[in-house]
Amino acid sequence: MPLIEIKNASKGFGLPGQRSEVLKDINLAVEEGEFVVIVGYSGTGKTTLINLISGLVKPDTGVALMEDRPITEPGTDRGLVFQNYSLLPWLTVEENIALAVDEVFKDWTKDQRAAHVAKYIGMVKLTSAAKKLPKELSGGMRQRVSVARTLAMNPKVLLMDEPLSALDALTRATLQDEIAEIWLNNKTTVVWITNDPDEAILVADRVIPLLPTSPATLGESIPVNLDRPRDRKAINHDPEFKKLRAHLITTLLESKGKNKVKSNRKLVLPDILPEDLGQANSFEFLSRRGPKRRNEIKNEEVEVTA
Numbered sequence: 667m668p669l670i671e672i673k674n675a676s677k678g679f680g681l682p683g684q685r686s687e688v689l690k691d692i693n694l695a696v697e698e699g700e701f702v703v704i705v706g707y708s709g710t711g712k713t714t715l716i717n718l719i720s721g722l723v724k725p726d727t728g729v730a731l732m733e734d735r736p737i738t739e740p741g742t743d744r745g746l747v748f749q750n751y752s753l754l755p756w757l758t759v760e761e762n763i764a765l766a767v768d769e770v771f772k773d774w775t776k777d778q779r780a781a782h783v784a785k786y787i788g789m790v791k792l793t794s795a796a797k798k799l800p801k802e803l804s805g806g807m808r809q810r811v812s813v814a815r816t817l818a819m820n821p822k823v824l825l826m827d828e829p830l831s832a833l834d835a836l837t838r839a840t841l842q843d844e845i846a847e848i849w850l851n852n853k854t855t856v857v858w859i860t861n862d863p864d865e866a867i868l869v870a871d872r873v874i875p876l877l878p879t880s881p882a883t884l885g886e887s888i889p890v891n892l893d894r895p896r897d898r899k900a901i902n903h904d905p906e907f908k909k910l911r912a913h914l915i916t917t918l919l920e921s922k923g924k925n926k927v928k929s930n931r932k933l934v935l936p937d938i939l940p941e942d943l944g945q946a947n948s949f950e951f952l953s954r955r956g957p958k959r960r961n962e963i964k965n966e967e968v969e970v971t972a
């Protein structure tokens with residue numbers, strides 16, 4: 667049984683007539699211990715997809731399951747790391763993590779909880795910054811706190827919603843390596859979404875393209891069998907890495923805009939009828955009573971597909 671499963675899910679937003687279908691025919695199965703990365707263009711529905719798993723979004727059709735049970739709301743078995751860190755600014759690094767640990771492990775002793783907090787602060791290499799406030803940290807350090815806080819809750823799956831996209835390229839590279847290393851030591855199941863194909867191949871066991879077919883749907887899984895730990899300098903020259911990268915990018919590019927039938931909306935035509943200017947010099951034209959109003963005839967509507 668997969669840890670997470672999405673079956674035939676679709677999701678759209680908006681009222682009838684103004685509706686925009688975002689995802690359709692989503693089928694996904696993630697096994698325990700897997701590191702799955704979903705890659706897609708900006709705005710194609712990656713956050714919507716990961717939120718079907720987090721429980722923040724419900725599918726219109728189909729179902730999202732965690733250990734075979736329908737996901738109906740967020741839960742501590744699914745830890746979510748956002749792009750924007752979401753730390754409480756008045757609490758130190760230690761306190762931010764402790765807040766989550768106290769909530770989840772209520773029956774532990776004070777010492778047990780403190781040791782657990784310290785372990786995860788160490789794991790993300792922030793022991794010397796444990797007493798600092800978020801405003802005293804760099805973006806990369808804040809995201810490390812966010813990862814540590816989520817991991818410290820011992821979730822069954824770590825959901826990463828473009829966790830590194832707010833960071834500069836060098837910090838991003840460091841954190842990719844660090845998170846991949848933490849995963850190697852912990853083997854917590856990870857579902858990570860990104861718009862960066864290189865990032866996906868560097869960290870994943872399996873990459874799945876979110877095809878921008880409008881509505882978007884998942885493409886075929888691409889297994890990444892590169893040895894770990896992956897050396898980012900060496901990997902750029904690895905023929906297997908180059909092949910995977912080319913395949914992933916081509917798949918995404920080739921599906922762009924396919925099946926584009928998204929929203930049907932009704933437009934009321936302007937309340938005036940076009941005139942025949944070909945007869946502008948005729949007696950009839952000069953003696954006409956002015957343009958005719960469309961609603962004198964009927965209130966016509968047309969259906970357009972955008």
Ligand SMILES: Nc1ncnc2c1ncn2[C@@H]1O[C@H](COP(=O)(O)OP(=O)(O)OP(=O)(O)O)[C@@H](O)[C@H]1O
Nearest residue numbers: 679680688706707708709710711712713714715861
């Ligand atoms: N709650 C909502 N109400 C209405 N529309 C929404 C809602 N959530 C998402 N959308 C729309 O769904 C589409 C996909 O959004 P989503 O955030 O899932 O994409 P994304 O791939 O994560 O984008 P990005 O990479 O830019 O974060 C967008 O057009 C967005 O405007």
